Amino acid sequence: MKCQVILNRHYRIGTVDERIYGGFIEHLGRAVYEGIYQPDHPCADEDGFRTDVLELVRELGTPLTRYPGGNFVSGYNWEDGVGPREKRPVRLDLAWKALEPNTFGTDEFMKWCRKAGTAPMMAVNLGTRGPADAQRLVEYCNFPGGTEQSEQRRANGSPEPYGVKLWCLGNEMDGIWQTGHCPAEEYGRRAHEAAKMMKWTDPSVELVVCGSSSDGMPTFGAWESAVLEETYDVADYLSIHKYFANPHDQTPGYLSMPEAMSEFITRTLAVCDAVGARKKSAKKIMLSFDEWNVWFHSHGEEKNSPEWTVARPLLEDIYTMEDALLVGMLMMTLLDHADRVKVACIAQSVNVIAPIMTDKTGRAWRQTIFYPFALTAKYGRGSVLRAVVDSPCYDAEFGAPATVRRNTSCLRTTSVYNEERGEVVIFAVNRDLAGEMEMEVLLEDFEPEQVIEQKELRHDDLKAVNSAASEPVAPVDRESATLSGGTLRVRLRPASWNMIRVKVR
Numbered sequence: 001m002k003c004q005v006i007l008n009r010h011y012r013i014g015t016v017d018e019r020i021y022g023g024f025i026e027h028l029g030r031a032v033y034e035g036i037y038q039p040d041h042p043c044a045d046e047d048g049f050r051t052d053v054l055e056l057v058r059e060l061g062t063p064l065t066r067y068p069g070g071n072f073v074s075g076y077n078w079e080d081g082v083g084p085r086e087k088r089p090v091r092l093d094l095a096w097k098a099l100e101p102n103t104f105g106t107d108e109f110m111k112w113c114r115k116a117g118t119a120p121m122m123a124v125n126l127g128t129r130g131p132a133d134a135q136r137l138v139e140y141c142n143f144p145g146g147t148e149q150s151e152q153r154r155a156n157g158s159p160e161p162y163g164v165k166l167w168c169l170g171n172e173m174d175g176i177w178q179t180g181h182c183p184a185e186e187y188g189r190r191a192h193e194a195a196k197m198m199k200w201t202d203p204s205v206e207l208v209v210c211g212s213s214s215d216g217m218p219t220f221g222a223w224e225s226a227v228l229e230e231t232y233d234v235a236d237y238l239s240i241h242k243y244f245a246n247p248h249d250q251t252p253g254y255l256s257m258p259e260a261m262s263e264f265i266t267r268t269l270a271v272c273d274a275v276g277a278r279k280k281s282a283k284k285i286m287l288s289f290d291e292w293n294v295w296f297h298s299h300g301e302e303k304n305s306p307e308w309t310v311a312r313p314l315l316e317d318i319y320t321m322e323d324a325l326l327v328g329m330l331m332m333t334l335l336d337h338a339d340r341v342k343v344a345c346i347a348q349s350v351n352v353i354a355p356i357m358t359d360k361t362g363r364a365w366r367q368t369i370f371y372p373f374a375l376t377a378k379y380g381r382g383s384v385l386r387a388v389v390d391s392p393c394y395d396a397e398f399g400a401p402a403t404v405r406r407n408t409s410c411l412r413t414t415s416v417y418n419e420e421r422g423e424v425v426i427f428a429v430n431r432d433l434a435g436e437m438e439m440e441v442l443l444e445d446f447e448p449e450q451v452i453e454q455k456e457l458r459h460d461d462l463k464a465v466n467s468a469a470s471e472p473v474a475p476v477d478r479e480s481a482t483l484s485g486g487t488l489r490v491r492l493r494p495a496s497w498n499m500i501r502v503k504v505r
């Protein structure tokens with residue numbers, strides 16, 4: 001099969017905001033306890049943080065980390081997690097039917113972020129609590145001193161303010177599973193008042209209002225419209241979430257899901273812009289895709305995990321090769337919307353639907369999805385190019401009952417021009433499960449000089465997984481890419497994820 005891509009340095013979608021490579025740590029399962037924080041582990045440092053996990057988080061390259069939830073945040077009293085540990089209460093976490101010991105809280109998270117090389121993105125509880133509590137948390141984190149909350153932070157060991165820039169106004173408030181779920185207008189009012197008080201406390205903060213927790217929600221569209229009607233002037237971003245699954249083993253259809261993600265983004269933006277137009281506003285609301293990933297392998301396993309215990313294992317999906325292909329393409333989709341998607345968080349970072357896993361008594365290891373994430377986060381920097389792609393397409397059934405998804409391009413590709421490094425980086429997946437693909441990339445206008453490197457992620461078995469014992473799904477170097485007369489030619493093996501870096505003038 002032959003495919004052609006035309007790239008031109010003048011045709012650009014937008015500049016990549018590095019915050020689209022965000023991660024997420026929720027008080028859920030073994031993400032915090034036994035994940036990033038485990039004082040009794042041989043790798044723990046003086047703060048109880050697992051250094052093997054810290055290393056992998058740095059390698060994964062998430063410049064932003066959302067915290068502390070997720071569903072957890074909607075019943076959380078942030079005050080429970082600060083101050084002397086012996087005074088912190090053990091609480092019921094109603095969201096995940098677990099015990100929350102509160103031995104890890106805001107101050108520990110800030111310290112962990114510093115060590116992990118990531119910036120905090122905090123969520124406030126607008127489920128069981130309200131604007132005043134949210135305001136006090138901003139004051140605790142960001143106000144320099146001389147007030148009750150800021151002095152408490154100082155007394156708790158942090159003289160300097162944390163300067164947290166990004167704040168989520170609640171989580172998935174459209175979902176009936178959410179503690180404190182309410183109608184859109186009510187949430188919109190609550191979020192508006194919280195936003196005012198938070199920005200009065202620190203005018204530099206940026207705020208994310210809850211959009212839909214998936215485009216499958218019956219309220220999708222109407223929810224965004226009503227929420228933005230109340231919050232358009234105070235919100236900077238609208239949050240959306242989406243998880244992908246292949247429970248009926250329909251791989252070709254599953255691999256067409258990046259297009260579904262793109263549709264979700266486009267439709268959401270249409271609603272945002274409609275509200276903006278109604279308000280005759282010059283402002284554009286940007287998107288924060290702050291939960292996305294594959295999530296289905298662990299469905300039903302919660303019954304094996306004892307309720308009301310600390311760090312009960314939950315959502316421990318083990319990812320396959322085909323999940324890695326999908327994650328690589330979902331990242332391309334985020335890049336393709338670089339003009340409007342400014343923040344995104346893979347959900348989550350460690351142990352819970354995560355690229356990084358830990359053994360309680362053993363090592364931390366990389367899931368299959370770790371690799372396309374880490375390589376895209378490292379090299380997907382600069383301007384996303386508006387490519388012209390010519391590729392054969394396929395139709396595939398997906399879902400139960402199955403519907404046919406039509407015209408999925410066999411080649412999924414996105415390219416980024418990094419002017420600073422003088423390179424064009426091409427990400428490409430051959431979605432054909434059986435045939436090799438010859439990809440031709442016309443780069444004349446870039447005056448390409450040499451192929452810097454070519455990485456491939458592939459395994460003969462699409463269901464292959466990694467484990468604590470071995471990582472058979474890992475990228476390898478390839479040398480099939482050639483340059484001649486401004487054209488790059490690469491052979492892409494069936495069902496492979498590829499990254500080709502080309503030095504340009």
Ligand code: AHR
Nearest residue numbers: 026070071072171172347
């Ligand atoms: O990431 C797991 C959960 O998925 C989050 O807590 C929630 O926001 C979403 O439903």
